[in-house]
Amino acid sequence: MSDFDPARIRDDFPILGQEVHGKPLVYLDNAATTQKPEQVLKVSQEYYSSLNANIHRGVHHLSQLATAAHEDARRTVATHLNAHRPEEIIFTSGTTDSINLVTNILSRSGKISSGDEIIISGLEHHSNTVPWQMLCEQVGAQLRIIPVLENGTLDLDAFENLLSSKTKVVSVNHVSNAFGTVNNVIHICSQAKAAGAITVIDGAQSIPHQVIDLQLLDCDFYAFSGHKVYAPTGVGILYGRYDLLAELPPWRGGGEMIKEVTFDHTTYNDPPYKYEAGTPNIEGGIALAAAFDYVNNIGINAINAHETRLIQYASESLSTLPGITLYGPENRVGAISFNFDGVHHFDMGTLLDQMGLALRTGHHCCQPLMARFGITGTLRASFAAYNTIEEIDLLTAGLNRALDMLR
Amino acid sequence: MTISEKQQELLDELNLFQDWTERYEYIIGLGKKLAEMPQELQTNEALIKGCQSQVWLDATHADGKMNFLANSDSVITKGMIALFVRILDGESPDSVIAADLSFIDQTGLKEHLAPTRANALSLMAAEMKKKAVEFS
Numbered sequence: 379m380s381d382f383d384p385a386r387i388r389d390d391f392p393i394l395g396q397e398v399h400g401k402p403l404v405y406l407d408n409a410a411t412t413q414k415p416e417q418v419l420k421v422s423q424e425y426y427s428s429l430n431a432n433i434h435r436g437v438h439h440l441s442q443l444a445t446a447a448h449e450d451a452r453r454t455v456a457t458h459l460n461a462h463r464p465e466e467i468i469f470t471s472g473t474t475d476s477i478n479l480v481t482n483i484l485s486r487s488g489k490i491s492s493g494d495e496i497i498i499s500g501l502e503h504h505s506n507t508v509p510w511q512m513l514c515e516q517v518g519a520q521l522r523i524i525p526v527l528e529n530g531t532l533d534l535d536a537f538e539n540l541l542s543s544k545t546k547v548v549s550v551n552h553v554s555n556a557f558g559t560v561n562n563v564i565h566i567c568s569q570a571k572a573a574g575a576i577t578v579i580d581g582a583q584s585i586p587h588q589v590i591d592l593q594l595l596d597c598d599f600y601a602f603s604g605h606k607v608y609a610p611t612g613v614g615i616l617y618g619r620y621d622l623l624a625e626l627p628p629w630r631g632g633g634e635m636i637k638e639v640t641f642d643h644t645t646y647n648d649p650p651y652k653y654e655a656g657t658p659n660i661e662g663g664i665a666l667a668a669a670f671d672y673v674n675n676i677g678i679n680a681i682n683a684h685e686t687r688l689i690q691y692a693s694e695s696l697s698t699l700p701g702i703t704l705y706g707p708e709n710r711v712g713a714i715s716f717n718f719d720g721v722h723h724f725d726m727g728t729l730l731d732q733m734g735l736a737l738r739t740g741h742h743c744c745q746p747l748m749a750r751f752g753i754t755g756t757l758r759a760s761f762a763a764y765n766t767i768e769e770i771d772l773l774t775a776g777l778n779r780a781l782d783m784l785r
Numbered sequence: 786m787t788i789s790e791k792q793q794e795l796l797d798e799l800n801l802f803q804d805w806t807e808r809y810e811y812i813i814g815l816g817k818k819l820a821e822m823p824q825e826l827q828t829n830e831a832l833i834k835g836c837q838s839q840v841w842l843d844a845t846h847a848d849g850k851m852n853f854l855a856n857s858d859s860v861i862t863k864g865m866i867a868l869f870v871r872i873l874d875g876e877s878p879d880s881v882i883a884a885d886l887s888f889i890d891q892t893g894l895k896e897h898l899a900p901t902r903a904n905a906l907s908l909m910a911a912e913m914k915k916k917a918v919e920f921s
Binding site: 399722724729740783784 | 805806809810813837838858859860861862902
């Protein structure tokens, strides 16, 4: 993209200008959370300085303005995801909250019972593992795992063998947070659907990096967090197919999710409100819409092309370092994970931090995946629109310097 | 040399280094100089719980003196526990229990460590004192 200029994008992110331990900050922990541009920070600030009121049912002016902004945000998110209608967009606190919402409404639905099976993959984050384990404990279902191949991709032949009439849910991530593996979720969803299973996609690591067209993916649920796509923490989305949302029972009870309450009986509201008990993160939702506006203003395809160039350059540069192991396939998205022979990832991360380089070390909330590769963790560099080729050169130089100290 | 004299000596050595790189190299070097801990002593029971990297500590008691052996899969962590071993090895259990280990705050190490790592320093000190209690 000829008009894509990361230097201009960096100007939008005030936090990136600071120094850490006397060195310019090189922020490469974007898969954990992205930084926020002025355009989003301004919307958050303006919400509280000029719009703040509780939404829905308020007769007064401010409440009506806040409600309109909140519902506008829902429409912006629906458009960004190409959902069928805005009522398919549920505001949550993040991916973890979204997935727990799905597992709890399925648990209450009676759709899954003893002897049924739920399929997840060996690449999952704990937040797409533990809620399903908890559901299995509740209803007596069995968890089945799609194995991970040596190159960090899923064994899709094994997946087909796992599918059966017992399969009630298939839940996988779109992009792996640990290795940057992109899963063929269109294929996975169509296979799962053919077996009659409900499909859930953890989109936490795909939403920042690529076009998400939910009508094309054709999944039943898609979950993500705002903070991984330049929005604040504490807001996320659960997309659910409307007819399923209408059919399934609510989970949390409280305000907004009801039509009528008596002490004898409560009737529930329609989707999405049925799943939004209590006052939501109003400012967060509006800021999330602003973050999507920001991304679309740059162009998600331009961001994708830039990040692809960064990650390819990173994998070529890192490959030259002695004793390095890179995990995952070559066509990674968002993140690159690696280790050095005889070097503990914590030691490397500690020394990189001294040089202003912010990377993540450890198991990345994927302990079963780490066990699969016989490691306790990795070093992970993960990228956003504001990262540059020069920062990858600093990373390579920093790794070389630290290797000299540690070996 | 008393415990406080040993601490002062260590601080003086660390203060020779202006640059963080040299300090870390010095600490990693201290770890490398630790007496080798036999593999059979690196058991689950010897692991210090709560550290993000694996740290094993073994203590014995002979002729009124404590002897510590330690190892870690992280060379920086190994260097950190080597700081404590250098101060406390060869001391009586009562001296270990009574030792004021606040010298670690003066090394500036904590400011350069992630909170999990800084916490590991306190865990190591506590574990060494706990071992001393067993022999006092």
